[in-house]
Amino acid sequence: MSDLSATVRETPQGFHVEGYEKISYDFTFLDGVFDVQNKNLADCYARWGRVLAVMDLNVYNIYGDQMERYFNHHGLELKIHKTKIGEKAKTIPTLLSIVDSMTEFGIIRKEPVLVVGGGLVTDVAGFACAAYRRNTNFIRVPTTVIGLIDASVSIKVAVNYGNYKNRLGAYHAPMHTFLDFTFLRTLPIAQVRNGFAELVKISTCAHLETFNLLDKYCEELIESKFGRADGASDEVRRAADQINRDGIHEMLKLETPNLHEIGLDRVIAYGHTWSPLHELVPETPLRHGHAISIDMAYSATLANSRGLISDEEHRRILNLFSRAGLSMDHHQFDEEILDKGTAAIKKTRDGKLRGAVPHPIGKCVFLNDVSTEEMNAALRRHKMLMREYPRNGEGIEAYVDASDTGYTESNLTETIATEIAAEKAGEMNGSKKSNGVSNGVNGHDTNGHGSNGINGHAKNGVNGYQANGHESNGVNGSHEKGMQNGSAHANGATNGIAKGATVQNGHVDSLHA
Numbered sequence: 001m002s003d004l005s006a007t008v009r010e011t012p013q014g015f016h017v018e019g020y021e022k023i024s025y026d027f028t029f030l031d032g033v034f035d036v037q038n039k040n041l042a043d044c045y046a047r048w049g050r051v052l053a054v055m056d057l058n059v060y061n062i063y064g065d066q067m068e069r070y071f072n073h074h075g076l077e078l079k080i081h082k083t084k085i086g087e088k089a090k091t092i093p094t095l096l097s098i099v100d101s102m103t104e105f106g107i108i109r110k111e112p113v114l115v116v117g118g119g120l121v122t123d124v125a126g127f128a129c130a131a132y133r134r135n136t137n138f139i140r141v142p143t144t145v146i147g148l149i150d151a152s153v154s155i156k157v158a159v160n161y162g163n164y165k166n167r168l169g170a171y172h173a174p175m176h177t178f179l180d181f182t183f184l185r186t187l188p189i190a191q192v193r194n195g196f197a198e199l200v201k202i203s204t205c206a207h208l209e210t211f212n213l214l215d216k217y218c219e220e221l222i223e224s225k226f227g228r229a230d231g232a233s234d235e236v237r238r239a240a241d242q243i244n245r246d247g248i249h250e251m252l253k254l255e256t257p258n259l260h261e262i263g264l265d266r267v268i269a270y271g272h273t274w275s276p277l278h279e280l281v282p283e284t285p286l287r288h289g290h291a292i293s294i295d296m297a298y299s300a301t302l303a304n305s306r307g308l309i310s311d312e313e314h315r316r317i318l319n320l321f322s323r324a325g326l327s328m329d330h331h332q333f334d335e336e337i338l339d340k341g342t343a344a345i346k347k348t349r350d351g352k353l354r355g356a357v358p359h360p361i362g363k364c365v366f367l368n369d370v371s372t373e374e375m376n377a378a379l380r381r382h383k384m385l386m387r388e389y390p391r392n393g394e395g396i397e398a399y400v401d402a403s404d405t406g407y408t409e410s411n412l413t414e415t416i417a418t419e420i421a422a423e424k425a426g427e428m429n430g431s432k433k434s435n436g437v438s439n440g441v442n443g444h445d446t447n448g449h450g451s452n453g454i455n456g457h458a459k460n461g462v463n464g465y466q467a468n469g470h471e472s473n474g475v476n477g478s479h480e481k482g483m484q485n486g487s488a489h490a491n492g493a494t495n496g497i498a499k500g501a502t503v504q505n506g507h508v509d510s511l512h513a
Helices: 040-045 057-073 092-105 119-134 145-151 181-186 189-206 208-223 234-258 288-305 311-324 335-348 372-386 412-429
Strands: 002-011 014-029 050-056 077-083 113-117 138-142 156-161 164-171 176-179 355-358 364-367 487-490 493-496 501-504 507-512
Touching: 014 234, 040 057, 040 138, 040 176, 050 057, 050 092, 050 119, 057 077, 057 113, 057 181, 077 092, 077 119, 092 119, 092 156, 113 119, 119 138, 119 145, 119 156, 119 164, 138 145, 145 181, 145 189, 145 234, 181 234, 189 208, 189 234, 189 288, 189 311, 189 355, 208 234, 208 311, 288 311, 288 355, 288 372, 335 372
Parallel strands: 014 176, 050 077, 050 113, 113 138, 138 176
Antiparallel strands: 002 014, 014 507, 156 164, 355 364, 487 493, 493 501, 501 507
16 A cells, blocks of 8 residues: 655746655465454455455365355455466456456445455456556455565566566555465465576575575475475475565565665566566467576576686576476577567666676676677577586476466367457457467456456467466566665665665565655
């Protein structure tokens, strides 16, 4: 939530307005958020007596009954907009389907929408809330590793546009975020691995202690779903809880002084220099965690070539990615991608590369003076190194599938309905054709979900979106989150001045001019 104070004064030429926005929101660690004994979430809606939830359909299929019992027990009327959002359906038409549900529900000013799902659902639904009446509150309940430790930290919300990730968006803080790691029990291992990459990101450039724990428990953390799977040892559970809490806290300390990204040198943009372009290059997109891992691994090789990290540190980073089954290279990660990705990211970063690299592990520097020749030489060396690793450095289950976007769909009726919806909505996604791909997305009134419809995309026909398992939005679209901007660290908190912020016991206060 935010509050604004402002003044206006006359000047010889007219008027001058100066304002400050206070942004305040909370994080609560709570296992069993939909346990009827936990009133925390219900208390947020007691004033309204009802709840509009935007929820990932796969999560609903597992937790929907429990969720409905929870709100019924607390006397709250519940309406659910079920959705399936992958990178190809993270679009304006999908956003508008959520807006339609908000209008039909009759959302009242300051009444919060409940958003339940992974990073893609929270991104799109959050943007819908930011746009609806210019400012509608929302509460987040993330359900994936990426959602819990990365997307939940940022106040950035967005949709993709054309071939660009997160091209349209806003800065819109939730009222509250509930962090329930028990959702990981039903998360596919591929999605756990996908989220592991975000913890490597923050620890490699900002938190050595967390990197050491990831290195020590890598395989066990993934196989035990961060200590939440049945049979997980107490030791791994304790390590996972420390990793998650410290990782989130470190992300918040870096993010909150720069919530609106006034500062463009961002520590947590490690792995996000070339990946925003490369992620969507393959015909079937890479999972976000794998895309940023390729970027991080290559960046580590570049840093090692410059002497910023030792050979031992370089191998330690590469070996961690390999042990986790994360991608370190891809046959389409080539000199052309480096060139195009560099040009694209410089536009985002005000003309500079600002490439975050470790120096040493646990700390970060930014590179702006890397020539094309140096990039390409580092790439050639990186690909030679990858020959020493399994699969030549390519990852396990690296591409999105039904648990991300529902590429597989066998129901002909739903496919036809999606084709019709795609034809109607295609022009709303920025371009009708891009490399022969139509961008029609999000049909309405199909699959028995009212206005929720089928999220689809047209490519030599249309793949309807259907997924089995837990998560249809495991890829996180949040990129290039903030870093410190005039902040001082004390006792684990960040106390910003002017454009700073505080993080205390899960509560964030930030003041932005």
